[in-house]
Amino acid sequence: MTIKEIVDKYGSKRENLLQILHGIQNQNPRNYINKESISALSKEMNIPVSQIKGTASFYSMFSFIPRGKYVIRVCESPPCHLLGAESIFKAIEYKLGIMIGETTKDGLFTLEGTSCLGICGVAPAMMINEDVHGNLNEEKIFQILDQIQEQEKERIQLCREEALTRF
Amino acid sequence: MINITMNNMKIESEEGTTILDAAKKARIKIPTLCYLKNVQEPGSCRMCVVEIEGVRTLQPSCITHVSEGMKIYTxxxxxxxxxxxxxxxxxxxxxWECNTCDRNQDCELQKLAEEYGIKEVRFKSINEELPLDESTPGIVRDPSKCILCRRCVTVCQExxxxxxxxxxxxxxxxxxxxxxxxxxxEAVCVQCGQCAAVCPVGAIIEKDDIDKVWEAIDNPDKFVIVQTAPAIRAALGECFDLEPGTLVKGRMTTALRMLGFDGVFDTNFAADLTILEEGTELLTRLKKAIVDEDKSVALPMFTSCSPGWINYMEHFYPELIPNVSTCKSPQQMFGAVAKTYFAEKVGKKKEDIVVVSIMPCTAKKFECNREEMTDSGVKDVDYVLTTRELGKFIKQAGIDFVNIPDEEMDAPLGISTGAADIFANTGGVMEAALRTAYEIVTGRELPFDKLHVVPIQGLDGVKEASLKIEGTKEEWEFLEGVTVNVAVAHGLGNAKKIIEEIKFGKKHYHFIEIMTCPGGCIGGGGQPRMTTDEIRKARIQAIYKEDEGREYRKSHDNPALKVLYEEFLGKPLGERSHHLLHTKYFNKKDENV
Amino acid sequence: MSRRSIDQILEGKPYKKLLSSEKLQQSEIDLVNTDPKKTQYYGRIVLDNCGRINPEEIEEYIGTGGYQALGMALKEKKPEDIIKIVKDSGLKGRGGAGFPTGLKWSFAAQEKESPKYVICNADEGEPGTFKDRLIMEGDPHKILEGMAICAYAIGANIGYIYIRGEYQLSIQRLEKAIKEAEKLGLLGKNIFDTDFDFEVKIKIGAGSYVCGEETALLNSMEGFRGEPRLKPPFPAKSGFLSKPTNLNNVETLANIPPIILNGAEWFRKFGTEDSPGTKVYSILGHINRPGLIEVPMGITLREIIYDYAGGMSSGEFKMAQIGGTAGGILPIELLDVPLDYLSLQIEGHNLGSGAILIMNETVPVVDFLECCMKFFVHESCGRCSICRIGTKQMYESFKYLREKEANYDELKKIEELAEALKLVAFCPLGQSVASPVLSALKYFRAELSKEIDSNEDYETITREMSDIVFDYS
Incomplete structure (x- = not known):
């Protein structure tokens, strides 16, 4: 969708700004809001760019730098911290070779720390995009990440095969 | 009236006043940092907190209103x-760079730290060094020094x-x-400098050009002349702790001479020139519209002397480009005349003349650097210093400003009229233009008390007046009985209001004066801090006093101008005028990203 | 809305009596404690349906008597009657502040301006709290019904649910619930054939804890930075888009239908005199059965740990944080203090959002506080100076303490800063930073002092020397 279509979908009033920003970020393959969208949005909604960026940057779910296809958000709040969030970070850092705020070279994963995700009953916990994972330990993390990587490999394989058939 | 107790003193206070104001009346000072009267009262710095009996937490006095029986402890x-x-x-x-900071000894944070006897800071420094932003000609931002009071945000946004x-x-x-x-x-900024004018610390300042001017003065090959804008003489004194509204034209002239300028001149001279050009332009447009019924003539005409407004128009309302007077601002007219007519007169090459402007304005620093401002063949105006910079400049030279005698400015570029003085404040350019245009058309003086057009005076954001023209001279007969509608706006927020009203056909005007800064140039971004409404009023009063004390009060009476036209320019809107004194504007909407 | 369905709901005749808990999607995070002995203690008010009905089927909610309260309210009661019932019930806001709900409604009801708004605050961000999520996921219609009753009482026709962006399942279920309720005419125009109209829309947050504060939430809803506003004016007078607005927490609204249905007297049978009703706690930490429980106000921490949570999972009880990260830390001495608004207030604590984090002896106080402060640094809005820099300095201080590099006066400094935050911070976030810090200093000062004593350089650091940096290179 173009920026205009997104704005039309939610309405161009200021109170729809967050929803529109969600919409813009969600449709971006790299999970972020780029400069051009903010400029276009500013013209569409008649809000200065400074205010759009100022508002969006207030919220931790919005990013202004390209992120991976899968954004891993590990809870850093006290309940998860008590039950070993630190080791969760270490496991992911080890497995993917990225630190907090970084993205893997293949553009698949971004690792982020986040405040409480409201799933403390199964602490330590994390979200990968919109999926919630709880009761984490090293083994479980490896399993989850392996699965995604496998899935992606298969997807690439399928793409290749399909491309071949078109030759 | 309600009764409150403050620090066990019984005081009476009007209902609806804040604790801060009530305290001020009771001669009790409550410290503030983010608060700025009539600009913002966010209650967020928490410096002004006081104790109120019966309230669990301390309350910010800048936003808490007094109520009957309230017991306050400050x-x-x-x-x-x-x-x-x-x-x-x-x-x-x-x-901790106070010694080398632009705001040393003029910093609200530093002052409060001293007043509150801060002898040590027990917390370790967590200040992050952020890059200095010197990317624009007028404004320098130092985000490391920012205390996030957000005064700049409020003036810029609201x-x-x-x-x-x-x-x-x-x-x-x-x-x-x-x-x-x-x-x-990389952002759209009109360089008005209002942010720098309200910053309590050294986080936003004007770009310091004092050293460049020193260098020019030190260079024996250069003939360095200076022009001073009308608004300086009513504000410079504040840099030396004189009462706001003290007129210091004479002392300023002396000081500039002591600083070593080879000629001390007046932007007022060019302001008079602007009136002749702009007034003629307006009458020409009216003639084309009324007599020739030329639909392509853009009316209303907007003034063009405020460079922040020009920047704003180019970025946000480029469709108004045909409506804006093609006249350069007085600063640039002065530069163009100085490096041609004057250079010839004193027998100097234009390359050897350095024109320094003293302006109440940061946008003027931007304006003199515009590429098209080189009609003399070289850069028309070389350096611009703000009022605040001039204050520092004078201090650096060790001049006892308060106690030096008055002197007169040099001829011919220092000769001006009262009409030029009032360029300094909102409504002034309009009044000056009307004084001349009315007389051109009718041959009689503007029929107002002391020549003042009362409806366009004062600090209302948008003001309007109507003037019925009767008894015209023969050549202006087409204006007989016409009512000229004019409007005045100061502060770009008000400019926006007026433009939107015109756009939607709600209002119809012939001539509109826009000044970028609240109050006009006397409230410019380069003026001594802090400019409150009281100070604006004091400066405006001083300007009107200056105007009323003048021998000549109408631009067309300026004897030096008459000579200029005879010897050099020919006539208003003539070929040479057109080349040197007029300019064009650019659509910059695409740069808004 | 058809005659048939109106009658059915009003007369309590359900569409179909169906308890299809087997159909409930049992994702691993649905952790309603289903031990009947404990969780059915006195019966549940808020979580009554959670885990028992399929939240995605409106018929099942109606089957348990759902929307009956709304029908009764619209058909038989005047708005002022509703407010009186809620006032009489003594229900207090379950979001954390504990403000009497009926009183709050009466403020918004008094306002003449229109439109008015009802807002359900579902921006549950307090670490350790997940009750609202479970209510939204397990019984979304109860919230809608509560909102509709509230709207009728205060004279509003538009409602918003502000949900944090992380709660995807809640968003989906509520969206579905709204659609189904609209289909049956339980939301929309002329509800129950009366002239009462009410529609509900969802607003999604984007990751900010402070937006749980009501005025910050309003700013966020209007598309601005989620910074708290000055009060007054209070939202009841000038809230969303400057119109009269009533904001309630999810759990508060979920209490409304049962109260209207059963009366204030019935509600007062639960809990204590000052704090009637039940409270949903999320209990977690070093315990055997983490999860949600709904119990009457006034039970003790000991009962929660050893009766409901199945005891400590490892080690000995050391401390518990009540009310989330913004809450105080209770030592073993306070295990038997009743948990209700009043009793905790006497002890200088606050029930907050109802999160109870149980910790054993392996948790160093300093480490825990450092983590709490990290949270506040991340979530402070940055508007007021004392919270913006104060939280950061507090975090730094605890880091120094943990790293055994603290100064001899570190605790004094922390204490002064916490006191100042409590007194002068702009909003509850800044003020509540003091709760964990001051309570820890009160009960665990000896342990914290040890951190300073173990600074090896401590002997040589004197007041005069502490600021001098020696450069030996």
């Missing part, structure tokens, strides 16, 4: 401790409505940032 241990801790915290996130500066990110990472970029040059 100096209890809790209050003092809280203020000290806040100051310690602010200082722990502030670079008063000027330009919307350049906004808080970004959150919590401790919050910064005040331009547009969606890191550098001011």
């Amino acid at each position: 100096n209890t241990k809790e209050v003092r401790d809280a203020r000290k801790i806040i100051l310690e915290l602010l200082l722990s996130d502030h670079p 008063i000027q409505e330009v919307g350049t500066l906004s808080p970004r990110a959150r919590g401790f990472d919050t910064i005040i940032a331009p547009g969606q970029a890191d550098l001011l040059s």
